[in-house]
Amino acid sequence: AQTVTQSQPEMSVQEAETVTLSCTYDTSESDYYLFWYKQPPSRQMILVIRQEAYKQQNATENRFSVNFQKAAKSFSLKISDSQLGDAAMYFCALVTTSGTYKYIFGTGTRLKVLA
Amino acid sequence: DTGVSQNPRHKITKRGQNVTFRCDPISEHNRLYWYRQTLGQGPEFLTYFQNEAQLEKSRLLSDRFSAERPKGSFSTLEIQRTEQGDSAMYLCASSFFEGTYEQYFGPGTRLTVT
Numbered sequence: 745a746q747t748v749t750q751s752q753p754e755m756s757v758q759e760a761e762t763v764t765l766s767c768t769y770d771t772s773e774s775d776y777y778l779f780w781y782k783q784p785p786s787r788q789m790i791l792v793i794r795q796e797a798y799k800q801q802n803a804t805e806n807r808f809s810v811n812f813q814k815a816a817k818s819f820s821l822k823i824s825d826s827q828l829g830d831a832a833m834y835f836c837a838l839v840t841t842s843g844t845y846k847y848i849f850g851t852g853t854r855l856k857v858l859a
Numbered sequence: 860d861t862g863v864s865q866n867p868r869h870k871i872t873k874r875g876q877n878v879t880f881r882c883d884p885i886s887e888h889n890r891l892y893w894y895r896q897t898l899g900q901g902p903e904f905l906t907y908f909q910n911e912a913q914l915e916k917s918r919l920l921s922d923r924f925s926a927e928r929p930k931g932s933f934s935t936l937e938i939q940r941t942e943q944g945d946s947a948m949y950l951c952a953s954s955f956f957e958g959t960y961e962q963y964f965g966p967g968t969r970l971t972v973t
């Protein structure tokens with residue numbers, strides 16, 4: 745069975761500061777993708793960043809970057825220069841490249857950004 | 860393209876009633892997923908369509924639930940004889956067959972069963 749664990753139900757960060765959200769996962773598959781999605785209040789989920797498991801280089805998207813530790817099955821998200829608009833629920837998701845490509849989600853981390 | 864749309868956005872129903880939700884995926888996407896999200900939890904997979912074929916159903920999808928995707932376009936999710944435990948956000952997502960496995964999500968339908 746595949747699992748995704750987010751151990752931080754809630755995090756706070758001061759505007760312009762940096763915050764790291766944690767995610768660990770478990771799968772026996774060798775080929776998979778990991779995602780971070782953002783879900784603002786009452787709005788739809790949008791993709792923040794994607795990491796292919798076969799790539800050693802950590803993905804970056806502007807202020808967002810990941811620390812992908814494959815052996816440790818860890819996939820954390822770093823948000824630099826936090827902005828008020830970053831406040832949202834953040835979900836870590838795993839998809840393997842076999843089967844139907846359904847997502848396995850973590851329980852989410854609520855990020856609060858303090859002005 | 861305006862993305863994935865879902866209707867209605869909110870539905871309040873009495874226990875025992877039937878409800879139907881609709882999802883319109885991004886037009887060129889042939890994969891369609893339904894997820895259920897309860898308060899404080901991440902979305903959980905319900906079912907998957909590739910074109911019009913329903914290829915996987917979760918054990919969460921009891922026999923009161925049925926989903927269709929006629930002609931491989933929009934999809935409907937019906938819940939018969941609703942129960943209070945069905946109260947949740949129902950999310951639809953779509954993706955393109957040849958791609959990066961990224962799914963595009965709709966805004967969801969929030970169901971409240973009273």
